[in-house]
Amino acid sequence: MPKLGYDLQCPGSCSPVTQVIEETVMSQHPDAVKWNGRYQTDGHYRQQGTASQLLQDFAHLLPQNGVVLDAAAGVGVNALFVAQRSLHVVALDISEVGLQLLRQKAAELNVVVETAVFDLTYPYFPKNCVDAILNFRFLERAAFPAYRQALRPAGLLFFETFVHKEAGDTPTYLLEPGELHHAFADFEIVHSLETAVRGHRSGKMRPVAQLIARKPED
Numbered sequence: 001m002p003k004l005g006y007d008l009q010c011p012g013s014c015s016p017v018t019q020v021i022e023e024t025v026m027s028q029h030p031d032a033v034k035w036n037g038r039y040q041t042d043g044h045y046r047q048q049g050t051a052s053q054l055l056q057d058f059a060h061l062l063p064q065n066g067v068v069l070d071a072a073a074g075v076g077v078n079a080l081f082v083a084q085r086s087l088h089v090v091a092l093d094i095s096e097v098g099l100q101l102l103r104q105k106a107a108e109l110n111v112v113v114e115t116a117v118f119d120l121t122y123p124y125f126p127k128n129c130v131d132a133i134l135n136f137r138f139l140e141r142a143a144f145p146a147y148r149q150a151l152r153p154a155g156l157l158f159f160e161t162f163v164h165k166e167a168g169d170t171p172t173y174l175l176e177p178g179e180l181h182h183a184f185a186d187f188e189i190v191h192s193l194e195t196a197v198r199g200h201r202s203g204k205m206r207p208v209a210q211l212i213a214r215k216p217e218d
């Protein structure tokens, strides 16, 4: 069985995390089908975009060195921004097409980004292994405990994704107002804001929640 996913090795006593999933099963996952199709059509265009404004504005908080995990990295505009700051970046996404474009761009820019096809619906990461986690324009609540576990004490979570604003059925990929802040209220909140950003595809302003939060020291 081909092994997909990432062996997140960390120094010390942590054991590596591995997702062992048959390649065909992963590529047939509905999210993989949807995003592979989108990136085949507009992946190059998306890569012309810039890193998240939130990440740019708070880039001074990134560590000088260490490991940064970009969860649901897509074509990698944020991962590449961080890799250009000489950080060790691990980009995870369910879309092999997105990650392929990311690897191509990294080679062009002469930076290193590790990539792995990874389903964040069932995440497990070793404890205290990464210095920062990026989660942009993606919501998988099942990943929250895994993020908490993976961050080292004082590690930073950079999170921005879309918020549900109207009454009615709420898609699971939208946050409720206040939900993100509440979910990490035990962290040190560096920045928390509900605002609007321009959607990549629609070009329209869309409500988002932003959070930058530091994991407490043990």
Ligand SMILES: C[S@@+](CC[C@H](N)C(=O)[O-])C[C@H]1O[C@@H](n2cnc3c(N)ncnc32)[C@H](O)[C@@H]1O
Pocket: 031, 032, 035, 036, 071, 072, 073, 074, 075, 076, 077, 078, 092, 093, 094, 095, 098, 118, 119, 120, 121, 135, 136, 137, 138
């Ligand atoms: C809107 S894009 C955001 C990409 C990138 N974070 C950004 O801000 O440009 C959402 C990403 O989530 C990924 N994704 C969707 N479901 C996933 C899953 N179950 N596990 C991992 N990644 C997933 C998609 O492939 C896509 O790249």
